[in-house]
Amino acid sequence: MGISLRQVEAKQTAKRGKLSYAERHKLAIQHHKKQFARSEYDPVSFVSRTRINLFGILVQQSLVSIAGIEEVLNIFKPQVILEIGSGFGALTTYLGVWAAINNAEVYSIEINDNLVEKAKKVWGGLPINYYAMDEFSKEWLDIVTKKILVGKSCKFVFCDGADKVRELKIYESMLDKGDILGTHDWVKKEANKKICDYLTKKGFNSFKRVMWEDMNAGIMFWRKEMITNRFVRDSGWKT
Numbered sequence: 001m002g003i004s005l006r007q008v009e010a011k012q013t014a015k016r017g018k019l020s021y022a023e024r025h026k027l028a029i030q031h032h033k034k035q036f037a038r039s040e041y042d043p044v045s046f047v048s049r050t051r052i053n054l055f056g057i058l059v060q061q062s063l064v065s066i067a068g069i070e071e072v073l074n075i076f077k078p079q080v081i082l083e084i085g086s087g088f089g090a091l092t093t094y095l096g097v098w099a100a101i102n103n104a105e106v107y108s109i110e111i112n113d114n115l116v117e118k119a120k121k122v123w124g125g126l127p128i129n130y131y132a133m134d135e136f137s138k139e140w141l142d143i144v145t146k147k148i149l150v151g152k153s154c155k156f157v158f159c160d161g162a163d164k165v166r167e168l169k170i171y172e173s174m175l176d177k178g179d180i181l182g183t184h185d186w187v188k189k190e191a192n193k194k195i196c197d198y199l200t201k202k203g204f205n206s207f208k209r210v211m212w213e214d215m216n217a218g219i220m221f222w223r224k225e226m227i228t229n230r231f232v233r234d235s236g237w238k239t
């Protein structure tokens with residue numbers, strides 16, 4: 001019997017989970033160097049594709065994607081920011097600083113707890129609620145639906161974990177009119193058009209899609225404009 005892509009991903013995640021912070025950090029740097037080797041002295045590549053450190057911690061975003069997130073935060077001013085996949089915690093820290101200044105709060109989940117050990121040092125002084133858990137566990141989804149997203153007026157969920165399409169489908173069903181959904185590692189391709197069409201049917205409009213795609217920013221955002229399929233918080237979630 002064949003093994004599904006999801007099973008392969010789960011195996012890889014479990015394997016990575018056994019690595020130390022230093023080993024995982026080294027692997028991430030090797031990956032980025034290989035992927036963005038051309039970019040060092042090319043200004044366009046530098047801003048659109050270079051992976052950088054933020055607060056001295058490897059951030060798995062480009063400068064452009066951070067700028068894009070900043071724009072979304074400042075236009076929509078979310079009260080709650082939920083990051084799926086903290087990674088090394090650099091973006092989490094950035095979001096926490098934004099939240100502290102703008103009276104919001106951040107929630108972030110990561111399965112490999114050792115990755116955030118450096119960033120965690122400053123989280124005590126910031127409105128960051130961190131969970132070392134599996135994002136697909138029932139326990140976590142209960143926390144999200146019963147605590148994190150309940151009764152908040154403007155929510156921003158940034159899907160940057162193990163399986164972005166699966167995450168977008170889970171979280172779209174939990175959002176209300178005016179809420180924002182975002183994802184990372186976005187590229188213009190046929191498969192991604194499908195998820196755009198799916199979200200459109202669920203009442204979401206993409207936000208500056210052409211611009212992010214033209215800039216190769218690696219991010220995408222949607223705003224829920226209509227309530228077409230209201231999520232019933234008491235009865236669980238849809239996947």
Ligand SMILES: C[S@@+](CC[C@H](N)C(=O)[O-])C[C@H]1O[C@@H](n2cnc3c(N)ncnc32)[C@H](O)[C@@H]1O
Nearest residue numbers: 059060085086087091110111134135160161162
């Ligand atoms: C792309 S990285 C996140 C990058 C981070 N948001 C940033 O901007 O620097 C994805 C993270 O998702 C985590 N992850 C993978 N499977 C997960 C799961 N089932 N539950 C929670 N986190 C998971 C990985 O360990 C990895 O650190």
